[in-house]
Amino acid sequence: MFLRIVSKSLSKRRSRVAITMVAVLMGAAMASGLLTVSSGMQDKLGKEFRKFGSNILVVPKSDRIEVGFPGISFGSVTEQRYIDEGDLLKIKKIDQWSANVLGFAPFLYQVVRVEYNGKSQDVVLTGTYFDRAYPDLVTNGQVWRTGIRKIAPYWNVEGSWIEDNSDNQSAVAGISVAEKLNLRLGDYIALSYQNPENKNVSSERLKVVGTLSTGGSEDSQIFVTLPNAQKISGRLGKVHSVQVSALCVECPAELIGAEIEKKMPYTQAKTVKQLVRAETLIMDQLGQMMLLITVVALAASGIGVMTTTMTTVMERRKEIGLMKSIGAENLKIASIFLTESIIIGFGGGVLGYFLGNILAQYIAESVFHAPISLVLYILPVTVGVSLAVTVLASLLPVRRATRIEPAIVLRGE
Amino acid sequence: MTKSAILLESVIKYYDLYTRALNSVSLAISEGDWVSIIGPSGSGKTTLLNIMSGLDTPSSGTIRVNETDITGLGQNMLTRFRRENIGLIFQQYHLIPYLTALENVMVAQYFQGTVNKEVARAALENVGLGHRLEHRPSQLSGGEQQRVCVARALINEPNIILADEPTGNLDLKNGEIVMEIIRKLVNEGHTLVIVTHNMDIAKQGRRIIEMVDGRVSADSTPIPTASVSTLKEHRSQ
Numbered sequence: 001m002f003l004r005i006v007s008k009s010l011s012k013r014r015s016r017v018a019i020t021m022v023a024v025l026m027g028a029a030m031a032s033g034l035l036t037v038s039s040g041m042q043d044k045l046g047k048e049f050r051k052f053g054s055n056i057l058v059v060p061k062s063d064r065i066e067v068g069f070p071g072i073s074f075g076s077v078t079e080q081r082y083i084d085e086g087d088l089l090k091i092k093k094i095d096q097w098s099a100n101v102l103g104f105a106p107f108l109y110q111v112v113r114v115e116y117n118g119k120s121q122d123v124v125l126t127g128t129y130f131d132r133a134y135p136d137l138v139t140n141g142q143v144w145r146t147g148i149r150k151i152a153p154y155w156n157v158e159g160s161w162i163e164d165n166s167d168n169q170s171a172v173a174g175i176s177v178a179e180k181l182n183l184r185l186g187d188y189i190a191l192s193y194q195n196p197e198n199k200n201v202s203s204e205r206l207k208v209v210g211t212l213s214t215g216g217s218e219d220s221q222i223f224v225t226l227p228n229a230q231k232i233s234g235r236l237g238k239v240h241s242v243q244v245s246a247l248c249v250e251c252p253a254e255l256i257g258a259e260i261e262k263k264m265p266y267t268q269a270k271t272v273k274q275l276v277r278a279e280t281l282i283m284d285q286l287g288q289m290m291l292l293i294t295v296v297a298l299a300a301s302g303i304g305v306m307t308t309t310m311t312t313v314m315e316r317r318k319e320i321g322l323m324k325s326i327g328a329e330n331l332k333i334a335s336i337f338l339t340e341s342i343i344i345g346f347g348g349g350v351l352g353y354f355l356g357n358i359l360a361q362y363i364a365e366s367v368f369h370a371p372i373s374l375v376l377y378i379l380p381v382t383v384g385v386s387l388a389v390t391v392l393a394s395l396l397p398v399r400r401a402t403r404i405e406p407a408i409v410l411r412g413e
Numbered sequence: 414m415t416k417s418a419i420l421l422e423s424v425i426k427y428y429d430l431y432t433r434a435l436n437s438v439s440l441a442i443s444e445g446d447w448v449s450i451i452g453p454s455g456s457g458k459t460t461l462l463n464i465m466s467g468l469d470t471p472s473s474g475t476i477r478v479n480e481t482d483i484t485g486l487g488q489n490m491l492t493r494f495r496r497e498n499i500g501l502i503f504q505q506y507h508l509i510p511y512l513t514a515l516e517n518v519m520v521a522q523y524f525q526g527t528v529n530k531e532v533a534r535a536a537l538e539n540v541g542l543g544h545r546l547e548h549r550p551s552q553l554s555g556g557e558q559q560r561v562c563v564a565r566a567l568i569n570e571p572n573i574i575l576a577d578e579p580t581g582n583l584d585l586k587n588g589e590i591v592m593e594i595i596r597k598l599v600n601e602g603h604t605l606v607i608v609t610h611n612m613d614i615a616k617q618g619r620r621i622i623e624m625v626d627g628r629v630s631a632d633s634t635p636i637p638t639a640s641v642s643t644l645k646e647h648r649s650q
Contacts (some may be wrong), residue, residue: 001523012511066594327524407469
């Protein structure tokens with residue numbers, strides 16, 4: 001009988017129920033949408049941050065060569081030590097946080113003499129991996145690839161990258177170098193380097209296949225494949241440093257660095273703390289902002305529910321008075337109204353979850369340019385929050401309902 | 414000696430500082446009696462009925478119903494007492510609009526604690542509505558709605574029936590159908606207090622109480638051929 005009273009009462013007042021449900025739905029949609037975005041955001045933001053470059057730098061111990069990121073220096077060379085190129089894959093094969101290592105790029109630097117069209121200039125020649133495949137390492141069913149293109153996708157290259165790691169005929173010139181030497185795509189430059197130890201001079205003729213613009217020190221360098229740089233500088237199998245891009249939303253970069261150092265004891269892994277701190281700060285602030293928006297949306301939703309429920313109570317005063325006159329105690333009256341609220345809250349919560357997902361998809365497409373996956377655990381959370389808001393918002397109107405005096409109502413006052 | 418079903422002692426009811434609806438009303442209504450309450454509008458008839466049923470509380474005085482002092486009972490206790498002892502019949506029927514006739518009767522059972530569809534169906538059949546069980550109030554005539562109200566009032570087997578103008582909104586034919594049911598209740602031993610403007614109905618009772626300005630101005634046994642004028646004459650003698 002109880003459910004019959006509740007269901008018939010709800011179906012009789014469809015428009016009022018719809019208004020209340022819309023109020024719940026709006027709050028629930030905001031909560032669900034923002035929770036979904038927030039959940040997906042951490043992952044996506046982490047990757048977005050990775051687009052700005054690596055966040056761990058691996059260098060040989062005691063090696064004080066001038067290396068670092070744009071604007072961030074880690075010291076200068078006093079003792080020439082190198083990382084063995086053969087050890088690089090150990091970075092990906094660390095024990096605990098391997099999945100979080102998105103990629104790495106080794107760097108070998110050498111100042112060389114560049115000549116073109118009668119002009120000559122000393123330039124830093126940098127050897128690296130542009131896009132290196134490790135056929136023996138398969139992740140997610142695909143051969144694992146790493147290199148500059150993976151860890152620094154923001155590098156803007158006009159022309160083309162050097163696709164083949166064994167290519168020793170091509171170079172990518174930093175935009176500053178290209179401008180100083182009036183280099184154009186397809187031009188050939190002559191490189192020469194005299195080994196200070198044996199005085200041997202090596203010369204190379206390279207085709208400029210691309211020009212690079214990063215806004216940093218890379219603009220003043222010429223990039224070639226690592227094997228080519230090793231050959232020119234006479235440092236086969238050696239690299240100066242390795243930049244590692246690690247996804248560090250749920251793990252501290254320091255722990256990944258420590259694992260790398262454990263695998264390669266002759267190196268030290270330095271985290272780019274400024275970047276990591278900024279990343280954490282932005283995520284915290286975004287999280288707080290989303291929480292605030294959600295709370296405001298739920299509060300607005302609660303006020304909406306309270307107002308419509310109060311109106312409903314006033315409209316049903318006679319019915320409440322009648323129920324009391326024929327024997328309904330306050331608890332029964334309250335349970336009828338609260339059950340109606342719970343049903344509305346549940347319906348609004350479920351619908352709000354799906355609407356929230358549409359909202360989250362829209363935000364994800366606009367901000368991250370990628371779809372966001374449906375997070376199922378948010379469904380019970382959204383429904384729970386909706387129920388809590390609806391029941392809380394109904395308490396005052398229900399209290400008002402229980403205080404209605406049957407005599408006054410039945411007299412028509 | 415017959416026991417009092419309802420006993421009022423010096424009952425006063427103020428609605429506000431200036432409105433005294435009942436002015437020291439004392440009366441005793443015996444078990445199985447039929448008491449008609451008459452009087453002009455605003456004389457305190459409905460207030461008296463509401464106080465007897467516990468729908469309203471007095472400002473002072475004592476009310477005993479079925480030998481229970483209900484004066485000091487809280488709202489929930491009053492509600493519980495009412496549903497076990499008193500059946501209410503309203504002039505405006507007061508049915509729940511979204512429930513069928515059968516459900517309107519069952520809802521009173523539900524509040525009492527035991528729902529029995531067959532008993533509810535039988536109650537409606539007793540008032541001649543066996544064919545209108547699944548109709549909602551808006552699909553019933555005024556007379557039919559009032560009969561649903563009567564069935565609902567009786568479903569929990571109270572021994573006291575309080576009726577406020579039960580035929581006030583009905584035509585002659587439907588009014589007579591309802592009164593026939595009410596007469597039957599009294600014959601079965603129910604105590605009936607009926608508020609009415611209709612002297613033909615009032616005189617059917619064993620006792621007529623006339624209210625004027627919140628006081629009992631007359632308390633008499635009706636003369637068989639009574640009418641308003643003859644009653645007045647009777648009082649003046």
